[in-house]
Amino acid sequence: MPKKRLVLTFPQTVVEEPITYRLIKDYDLVVNILRARISREEEGRLIMEISGEKEALDKGLNYLKKIGVAIQPLAKDVRWLEDRCTHCTVCVPLCPTEAIVVDRERMEISLDKDRCIVCGACIPACPYKAVEILF
Amino acid sequence: MAKTLAEINEKIKKGKAVVVTAEEIIDLVDEKGIKKAAQEVDVVTSATFGPMCSSGIYLNTGHSKPKIKLGGGKTYLNEVPVYTGFAAVDIYLGATALPDDDPRNRVHPGEFRYGGGHVIEDLVAGKDVKLVATAYGTDCYPRRSLETWINLKDVNEAVLFNPRNAYQNYNVAVNLSHKVIYTYMGILQPNLGNANYCSAGQLSPLLNDPYYKTIGVGTRIFLGGGVGYVVWQGTQHNPTAPRTEKGIPRSSAGTIAVLGDLKQMSPEWLKGTTMTGYGVTLSVGIGVPIPILNEEILSYAAVKDEEILAQIVDYSDAYPKGKSGSLGEISYTQLKSGKIAVQGKEVPTGSLSSYAKARKIASLLKDWIKKGEFLLTEPVELLPSAESGMTFKPLKERPIR
Known part of the structure; x- marks a missing residue:
């Protein structure tokens, strides 16, 4: 079953549309909300893992596009600036999903984007501003 | 042996x-x-x-024309205050110095995005840094203000x-x-x-x-x-x-x-x-x-x-x-x-x-x-x-x- 991690950005006009409900009921998709920031006053952002049959998934995403929701893959939203990173590892214990992996031989870190839920915990922890999240 | x-x-x-x-x-x-x-x-x-x-740098910027006595006045590098209590154009910048208008921890936790340490990194990276100074003026150092770009390669000593x-x-x-x-x-x-x-x-x-x-x-x-x-x-x-x-x-x-x-x-x-x-x-x-x-x-x-x-x-x-x-x-x-x-x-x-x-x-x-x-x-x-x-x-x- 295909699975996608997406960042959904929707304008104020769509904020009151129950999109999660529609994706589940109308398109038979499995929806897991990883992170959300929605308010009536501004545009909403939702990080979602959606899985389902390919056809259903395509239809569901079409529905989102049609109502004006911008969709981009999650990976694009985490930027690890390797040239600023010193591999100090101070961010490592703060990552709730163990997406920052330490090679204990080399004592260097790497980012496992599949595990990252873009929670942002590493951002204030990084002394060198080596992580950016566009959320 | x-x-x-x-x-x-x-x-x-x-x-x-x-x-x-x-x-x-x-x-x-x-x-x-x-x-x-x-x-x-x-x-x-x-x-x-x-x-x-506990790190920092001292610089000798060289003299402007007319001359200014930074010593005893106020000098900033990229908005970050430096210590001027030396002779006319020797200044010391400490790693933990913050711009006067940095909100610090007023909204806790403060972000502390830029300060002395960052100015030092910018200088060694070869970037131009903005020097802004005010001074009280003397007979031998009449100038009272100075605004200029400086670069590490142009200053006299940088230590x-x-x-x-x-x-x-x-x-x-x-x-x-x-x-x-x-x-x-x-x-x-x-x-x-x-x-x-x-x-x-x-x-x-x-x-x-x-x-x-x-x-x-x-x-x-x-x-x-x-x-x-x-x-x-x-x-x-x-x-x-x-x-x-x-x-x-x-x-x-x-x-x-x-x-x-x-x-x-x-x-x-x-x-x-x-x-x-x-x-x-x-x-x-x-x-x-x-x-x-x-x-x-x-x-x-x-x-x-x-x-x-x-x-x-x-x-x-x-x-x-x-x-x-x-x-x-x-x-x-x-x-x-x-x-x-x-x-x-x-x-x-x-x-x-x-x-x-x-x-x-x-x-x-x-x-x-x-x-x-x-x-x-x-x-x-x-x-x-x-x-x-x-x-x-x-x-x-x-x-x-």
């Missing part, structure tokens, strides 16, 4: 010196034993890279002069309280959520020469990517801290003051650093060569992570209140494994000191020495050691009535 420093330097000049890093010496000693390794090895290179707040660097060992910071705290040891999650340490352990300079038998005033070092010198013991130098049987301090002990030509340095080894909710600072890369003059010096330089112990300290209460007391002692082997046990709980660890970068510095310095580009120096004075009786005293407050 003892060697002299002059003999080692002769070998370096001929490109024949045997140089290994403080990590490589461990396996070598395991394999060959102290005696044989001491005969074979001439120099062990130690290193560290991490935030070191990194750090009063306290390269701490010999350090605390492991944890948080026993029920809320997140923001410290110079990083963000500490409540209820022992994480444990942060800050030392290169077996690579760290003063842990490889625990009684300062070779490192002293005048020791030539790798500093920020260039060549620098140890110029004094660092502030808070505390050689009488408790030690293990092998002489390794069990907590923060010795420190060094270092100095070097900023123009030789690079942003790879001097990095502006932000500690959320705490402030800004500078991360500094330091590499110190240890001449293997005898077996004793070699046996110290062969120290391993498992032999170096650090104290676990609660930064929510014990540390800020200046209470003594450790929650336990832990080795760097355990700290580097990523998990330690504190009060029966498994706690994930993070480091502020970059072992990866320390390793690179040790190997760079090794290359410099092997190529004959870097000679070792005999200290003109050794640092006060354990027998000196020197301690790190608290402030004795005396109320002003």
Whole structure:
């Protein structure tokens, strides 16, 4: 079953549309909300893992596009600036999903984007501003 | 069989010196034993890279026309205030200085995005930096204000002069309280959520020469990517801290003051650093060569992570209140494994000191020495050691009535 991690950005006009409900009921998709920031006053952002049959998934995403929701893959939203990173590892214990992996031989870190839920915990922890999240 | 420093330097000049890093010496000693390794090895290179707040630079900007006396006035580099209490155009910029209008911790935790450490990184990166100054004006220095771009390559002297660097060992910071705290040891999650340490352990300079038998005033070092010198013991130098049987301090002990030509340095080894909710600072890369003059010096330089112990300290209460007391002692082997046990709980660890970068510095310095580009120096004075009786005293407050 295909699975996608997406960042959904929707304008104020769509904020009151129950999109999660529609994706589940109308398109038979499995929806897991990883992170959300929605308010009536501004545009909403939702990080979602959606899985389902390919056809259903395509239809569901079409529905989102049609109502004006911008969709981009999650990976694009985490930027690890390797040239600023010193591999100090101070961010490592703060990552709730163990997406920052330490090679204990080399004592260097790497980012496992599949595990990252873009929670942002590493951002204030990084002394060198080596992580950016566009959320 | 003892060697002299002059003999080692002769070998370096001929490109024949045997140089290994403080990590490589461990396996070598395991394999060959102290005696044989001491005969074979001439120099062990130690290193560290991490935030070191007592750091800063002094600059001589050169004189404007007409002249201005920055001394006694106010001067800023990229909005960050510098110390002007010197002659006309000498200024000192400290790593933790903040712009006057930085909100600091008014909304806690403050972001501390830019400060002294970042200006230093910008300068060594070759970027133009904005100098804005006001002065009171004198007959010989009539000008009262100055706004200009400056660049590291154009100023007269630019010197990194750090009063306290390269701490010999350090605390492991944890948080026993029920809320997140923001410290110079990083963000500490409540209820022992994480444990942060800050030392290169077996690579760290003063842990490889625990009684300062070779490192002293005048020791030539790798500093920020260039060549620098140890110029004094660092502030808070505390050689009488408790030690293990092998002489390794069990907590923060010795420190060094270092100095070097900023123009030789690079942003790879001097990095502006932000500690959320705490402030800004500078991360500094330091590499110190240890001449293997005898077996004793070699046996110290062969120290391993498992032999170096650090104290676990609660930064929510014990540390800020200046209470003594450790929650336990832990080795760097355990700290580097990523998990330690504190009060029966498994706690994930993070480091502020970059072992990866320390390793690179040790190997760079090794290359410099092997190529004959870097000679070792005999200290003109050794640092006060354990027998000196020197301690790190608290402030004795005396109320002003």
